[in-house]
Amino acid sequence: MNNPYEPIKTQILKIIPETAQIKTFVLKPENHFEFNAGQFIQLTIPGVGEGPFTPSSSPYEKEKMEVTIMQVGKITSTLHNMKENDLVGIRGPYGNRYPVDEWRNREILIVGGGVGLAPLRSLFLTLTYNLKEYKKIVLCYGAKTPEDIVYKESILNKWQKEFAGKISFRVTVDVGDEKWKGKVGLVTTTLDGIDEEVSNISESIAVVCGPPVMMKFTTLKLLDVGYTPEKIYLSMEKNMSCGIGKCGHCQLGKFLACRDGPVFTYEQLKDIPAIWD
Amino acid sequence: MEKLFVGKDNFLKFVQNLVERFSVYAPVEKEDFLFYEKVNQENIDKIKVDTRRAIHPLKSFFLPARRKVSEYFNSSLVHEQQNCVILGAKNCDLHALKISDSVYSGEKFGVEYKDPFYIEAREKTTLISFDCLSPDEVCFCRLVGVDPFPGEGFDLNFSSLEEGFIIQVGSDKGEKLIKENEALFSAAEQNMINKRDKNRERVVKLIEKNNREFKPAKSYRELIRDSDASPVWKEHSEMCVDCGGCNQICPTCRCFLLTDSKTKDKYERHYLWDACLLTGFARVAGGANPRPYLHQRFANRLLCKFYFFPENINLDACTGCGRCIAVCPGKIDMRKVFRDLAVEKKITVGLEK
Numbered sequence: 290m291n292n293p294y295e296p297i298k299t300q301i302l303k304i305i306p307e308t309a310q311i312k313t314f315v316l317k318p319e320n321h322f323e324f325n326a327g328q329f330i331q332l333t334i335p336g337v338g339e340g341p342f343t344p345s346s347s348p349y350e351k352e353k354m355e356v357t358i359m360q361v362g363k364i365t366s367t368l369h370n371m372k373e374n375d376l377v378g379i380r381g382p383y384g385n386r387y388p389v390d391e392w393r394n395r396e397i398l399i400v401g402g403g404v405g406l407a408p409l410r411s412l413f414l415t416l417t418y419n420l421k422e423y424k425k426i427v428l429c430y431g432a433k434t435p436e437d438i439v440y441k442e443s444i445l446n447k448w449q450k451e452f453a454g455k456i457s458f459r460v461t462v463d464v465g466d467e468k469w470k471g472k473v474g475l476v477t478t479t480l481d482g483i484d485e486e487v488s489n490i491s492e493s494i495a496v497v498c499g500p501p502v503m504m505k506f507t508t509l510k511l512l513d514v515g516y517t518p519e520k521i522y523l524s525m526e527k528n529m530s531c532g533i534g535k536c537g538h539c540q541l542g543k544f545l546a547c548r549d550g551p552v553f554t555y556e557q558l559k560d561i562p563a564i565w566d
Numbered sequence: 567m568e569k570l571f572v573g574k575d576n577f578l579k580f581v582q583n584l585v586e587r588f589s590v591y592a593p594v595e596k597e598d599f600l601f602y603e604k605v606n607q608e609n610i611d612k613i614k615v616d617t618r619r620a621i622h623p624l625k626s627f628f629l630p631a632r633r634k635v636s637e638y639f640n641s642s643l644v645h646e647q648q649n650c651v652i653l654g655a656k657n658c659d660l661h662a663l664k665i666s667d668s669v670y671s672g673e674k675f676g677v678e679y680k681d682p683f684y685i686e687a688r689e690k691t692t693l694i695s696f697d698c699l700s701p702d703e704v705c706f707c708r709l710v711g712v713d714p715f716p717g718e719g720f721d722l723n724f725s726s727l728e729e730g731f732i733i734q735v736g737s738d739k740g741e742k743l744i745k746e747n748e749a750l751f752s753a754a755e756q757n758m759i760n761k762r763d764k765n766r767e768r769v770v771k772l773i774e775k776n777n778r779e780f781k782p783a784k785s786y787r788e789l790i791r792d793s794d795a796s797p798v799w800k801e802h803s804e805m806c807v808d809c810g811g812c813n814q815i816c817p818t819c820r821c822f823l824l825t826d827s828k829t830k831d832k833y834e835r836h837y838l839w840d841a842c843l844l845t846g847f848a849r850v851a852g853g854a855n856p857r858p859y860l861h862q863r864f865a866n867r868l869l870c871k872f873y874f875f876p877e878n879i880n881l882d883a884c885t886g887c888g889r890c891i892a893v894c895p896g897k898i899d900m901r902k903v904f905r906d907l908a909v910e911k912k913i914t915v916g917l918e919k
Contacts, residue, residue: 292643293679294635294824294835333638336828340851362851378638501854528850530824533679535669536840537821538848540870541856543877548676562794566856 293533296333296378297322302353304373307439311404312369313345313357318379324348325386326411327524327552331532332356332368333378340364341529343551344382345407347414357407357439383532384551387412387522392494396425396487398516400507402476402499406430406439408524409498413448420455425493427486429459431476431503435469438462445471457486476503477510490515498524505565508555518556525550525558569754573730576750578610583747584651585610588692591627592653593620599892602626605653615654616696616726618705619887623817624659625666627652628687629839631814635683635824636835647686655695658705658885660719661712662817663688665875665883669820674879683837692739695720697766701773704888706901708773709781712885715766725762732762780901783914787882789907790872794865798906803864805896810841812890812898818871818883821847842867868900 303315324330329343340362346355360369371377389412397416401409409428416426428448432438438445438460449458459479461472472478476499487493495516497507504523511521527539527546539546542561544553558564572580584590585605592613593600599621600614627650637643669675670684698714701707707714716723721740724731732754735741744751774781782789793799813819823840826833840847843863849855857863875883884900891899908915 292636292682294837296636296638298639333826335639336826336833338826339824365851376639526850526854528848530840531822534676535679535681535820536823537842537870538823538840540848540866540874543874545675563856563862566854566858 293380294531296331296339296380299377299379301371301373301375301377304371307357307441308437310361311357311359311437311439313355313439314368314377315346315353315355316377316379317353321351322354322379322382323351324354324382326389326415327387327408328382328384329529329532329547329551330354330356330379330381330383331529332364333380334364334367334371335376335378337367338364339378339380339530341383341527341532341547343408343411343524345410347411347418349414349418357404357410359404381532383529384547385549387415387496387552389415393422394424396427396489396493397423398427398429398483398487398493398495398511400429400476400479400495400497400499400511402431402503402507403433403437404439405497405499405503405524406444407498409496410440410443412496417452417456420452425487426452426456427459427483428456429461429476429479431461431463431474431479431499433463435462435466435471475506477506480507480510480514483514491517492520494520494522496522501526501565512555518559519554521555523553523555523558525553525564527551569759570733570735570744570751571730571754571758572724572733572751577724577731580747580750581605581610581613581653584653584743589648589650590653591650593617593622602652602654613654616724616731617700618698618702619656619658619889620654621815621889621892623815623887623889624652624655624662625817625820627691628663628684629666629670629820629822629837631839633683633837634834635837637832638835640832645683645686647683647690649690649692651692651694653694655693655720656698656887657695657713657716657719658698658707658887659817660693660695660716661885662887663719664881665818665879666820668879668881672879692721692743693719694740695723697723697725697762698769699726699765701769701776702888702892703776704891704899705773705886706777706780706888707886708770709777709901710786710882710884710886713766714769714773725765727758727761727765729758732758777901779916780905781916782904782908784908784911786872786884786904787876789904789911789913790869793907794869796865796907796910798903798910799861799865801906802898802903803861805898806843806860806864806894807896808843808845808860809895810843811893811895812867813841813843814839815889815893817885817887817889818875819867842870868903 298319305313534548670681871883
């Protein structure tokens with residue numbers, strides 16, 4: 290019997306602290322496991338429960354997988370107390386992926402807020418694997434304070450050097466500190482003057498992931514500067530339980546986030562009441 | 567297929583034969599309601615197969631309120647599903663299975679992922695339905711386009727007459743049962759079929775009469791469109807006590823939650839019924855909730871039935887069985903909700919003869 294509720298035994302290879310509340314878990318599933326950027330998995334804490342998370346590593350990395358998780362509830366708190374070599378479970382991958390094949394030869398703007406950079410990191414690593422396929426990539430990121438920036442070394446240093454002249458980075462914090470030399474302002478301020486980076490806004494792609502309020506105001510600003518609803522991609526956070534279109538928890542209008550998402554265009558969602566709540 | 571007839575005495579023999587071979591479940595009356603019970607020699611003469619639908623939704627046989635679905639990291643879970651016969655299902659019950667079939671074993675809700683437990687339970691169950699003869703006051707199948715007698719979805723269907731039953735075969739499984747009990751049946755005569763049709767007509771008229779005041783000139787599907795901001799939701803949910811009883815009793819409500827636990831030597835995962843009326847149903851980690859207000863959840867339940875499912879599989883996820891009305895402690899009646907949505911949209915309601 291092919292049992293879709295059965296998780297695959299998975300080992301925690303490594304735990305990387307990102308911020309005070311965020312850690313990246315490097316996972317090694319016992320069976321072969323592949324995913325595409327944007328798809329999610331159900332992560333089992335044995336005997337405790339499951340939660341949906343989107344991998345943050347490159348889909349081209351087949352041996353292991355990374356998931357970046359903020360401590361907010363029961364599952365994530367238990368996970369944060371686990372140690373390297375501990376056992377978890379995974380099911381999936383579920384849902385749709387970022388349609389990167391449709392984005393060839395286009396300018397792509399990625400906007401992340403807080404831990405919302407996690408799925409976007411997987412997307413970023415997918416895009417940079419075939420960088421010449423895309424006309425331009427701009428990565429915007431906002432965190433509350435410099436202490437809250439995830440993948441700090443990559444986003445502030447490594448990627449900036451590696452992709453100098455090819456990818457633009459716009460990083461901001463809501464509140465700075467004495468060491469912070471970068472921009473201070475909400476993530477939406479990274480879109481000020483975006484037309485200097487992106488030449489053909491109405492034909493270009495925007496991808497947004499972050500807390501609901503960040504996604505709301507970022508989407509409104511993107512529309513304001515000329516992005517079109519069908520080219521704004523949003524990752525919708527819902528409380529998927531089964532992940533396979535049955536349990537009903539992630540219903541969103543006529544959609545199920547696990548089946549039709551979690552990646553949606555704003556065009557699909559714009560008439561659904563209370564999508565940002 | 568030729569229609570068959572079985573006299574009252576032979577019908578009892580047929581039921582006896584079934585009980586000897588299978589686990590048979592049939593409705594038995596308790597106070598105001600009918601409940602499915604396992605048929606045995608003590609209750610066999612108390613079963614009420616040809617009156618009205620039981621209050622138990624049929625989903626309990628295929629989607630029990632709690633079911634172990636995994637003992638993980640140790641794939642030794644043995645799932646024992648018995649062959650069983652359900653006797654006395656009504657057309658509203660059969661109709662509801664179309665919804666759960668679409669979700670748990672259909673293509674639209676996951677081409678790759680189907681629920682093997684549901685599929686097995688459906689395969690191992692024989693459905694013997696009966697025409698509804700005495701609908702409840704709360705029954706309103708005709709308002710949502712469902713008839714009180716089955717046309718499909720059964721293995722055998724029985725239509726009650728004074729002298730016995732007319733039998734219609736609906737599947738190979740049903741055909742096999744007939745063959746195995748061949749001596750009990752004879753061919754149905756045309757005058758019996760005419761009597762059956764008259765009975766059916768009488769019940770349709772009775773349901774329509776009972777629901778005259780609620781019948782809108784447009785379908786529930788049309789009435790609910792763009793109704794999110796309607797004051798009707800707040801008005802009708804005022805009496806709602808947030809118990810989720812309507813979810814649990816509804817034959818088409820199929821939402822569930824997976825919960826994990828640890829026993830002495832293994833990890834277990836259970837499927838548990840969940841209810842979208844409850845506060846935390848859609849809440850995400852960190853506390854954000856897309857439907858924090860009761861009236862939103864109340865509206866969502868009916869939007870699921872008359873917007874979500876029609877958009878997905880072009881079927882209303884409501885069969886008019888009226889169970890939600892029968893069990894609601896706040897006496898909420900969805901027919902009145904739709905009546906008021908119609909009034910608000912200035913659509914004629916309740917004037918038909």
